[in-house]
Structure formats: structure tokens, C-alpha cells
Amino acid sequence: MSSTPYAGPPPLIVVMGVSGSGKSTVGAALAQRLGVPFADADDFHPAANIAKMHAGHPLDDEDRYPWLEAIGEWLAEYDAEGGSMSCSALKRIYRDQLRRHAPRVSFVHLDGTHEVIARRQASRPGHFMPASLLASQFATLEALEPDEHGVVLDVDQSVDAIVQQYVDLIADPR
Structure with missing residues (x-):
């Protein structure tokens, strides 16, 4: 029997x-771990949506609704076995939409300064989300509220450190 770093059902994050x-990098690393x-x-x-973002235009709520529905359906499908999904989930209403599909989902908010994120964006040329939309992302971002299940982790550390920090938190959620 393999040991897991959590008690109860596998995390759905x-x-x-x-x-x-x-x-994406942290989500995949968490899934593996x-x-x-x-x-x-x-x-x-x-x-x-991809064409709109590639052209430098931010998505609006109407653009995001069917996308979030598809993500929510994936979360619901993997609720019992657990899963890790990378998703901006910038607004509370988006997270609420996902929770309607999978009420036990928890969020891992990767937080960092504009400077740190801009530096990270510069290292991934060719991504469909241009760096010019970073300001709109920060303007849209709504922090997790106290009644939302989740944690905030600093992105200005290694992926391994972020993953270990999360595993430590779910192993001892005090």
C-alpha cells in the first residue's frame, strides 16, 4: 500500500x-506528488478565446462562462479520485462556478508581485497570453476570501518548495 501525504479523500485542487x-508547472508537479x-x-x-487573447484582448465573463463550465465538469468527474487543475480562477464568481460542480474543491493561489510575474512571463515566449495583458490580470484578480477553502503560496521560490509547502499544509492543516 502506498503512503499518501493526506488523510481522507485525495485532494481536488x-x-x-x-x-x-x-x-501549469505547479499543478502538474502537485498532481505527480x-x-x-x-x-x-x-x-x-x-x-x-485563444484568438481573442492572442490578439491582446482580455476575455470577458461571457467568454469565460462556457470555459469554466467545462473545467467544472472535469472537476466533478474527478471528484472521487482527486485531481489537480491549473486555472486562473481570478474572480470569486469564477471560483463559485467551479464549486457548483465540485463543492469540495480547494484553491492554491500562486501569488507574486507584478515584477516577479513579469519576469516569469518573459521566460515563456510564444504563449498565447501576451505579457501586455498582465496588468488586466492583476486588475481582475480577487483574493481568496476567508470562507473559501484554499491557501496562498508565494511564487518566488522553486516549484519543489511550493509543492512541499502545500503537502506540509494538507498533512498538518492547523
Whole structure:
């Protein structure tokens, strides 16, 4: 029998934050460490959303609704076995939409300064989300509220350190 770093059902998490915060990298690393499936919300975007962002235009709530529904359906599908999803989930209403599908989902908010995130974005050329939209991402971001299940972790550290910090928190959630 393999040991897991948590008691109870496997975690169902959404790794959230602005573009360039490391959601996909950390989400995949957490999935591997926790032994759960991983999905990247970017893969759920319809072509029209990708084209809009690539052209330098931020998505609006109408653009995001069907995308968030698809993500929520994935979370609901993996609720019992656990899973890790990378998704910006910048607004409370987006997180509420995901929770309607999977009420036990918790959020891992990868937080960092504009300078740190801009530096990280610069290291990933060719991504469909241009660095010019970073300011709109920060303007849209709503911090986790006290009644939302989740943690805030500083992105200005190694992926291994972030993963270990999360594992330590779920092993001893005091």
C-alpha cells in the first residue's frame, strides 16, 4: 500500500493565479506528488478565446462562462479520485462556478508581485497570453476570501518548495 501525504479523500485542487504565475508547472508537479490526474485549463479554451487573447484582448465573463463550465465538469468527474487543475480562477464568481460542480474543491493561489510575474512571463515566449495583458490580470484578480477553502503560496521560490509547502499544509492543516 502506498503512503499518501493526506488523510481522507485525495485532494481536488485548482492551482490559480495570474498568467505567468506557474499554475501549469505547479499543478502538474502537485498532481505527480499527490498521485492524482492533472489537467490544464488552457486546454479547455475554445479557439475563439485563444484568438481573442492572442490578439491582446482580455476575455470577458461571457467568454469565460462556457470555459469554466467545462473545467467544472472535469472537476466533478474527478471528484472521487482527486485531481489537480491549473486555472486562473481570478474572480470569486469564477471560483463559485467551479464549486457548483465540485463543492469540495480547494484553491492554491500562486501569488507574486507584478515584477516577479513579469519576469516569469518573459521566460515563456510564444504563449498565447501576451505579457501586455498582465496588468488586466492583476486588475481582475480577487483574493481568496476567508470562507473559501484554499491557501496562498508565494511564487518566488522553486516549484519543489511550493509543492512541499502545500503537502506540509494538507498533512498538518492547523
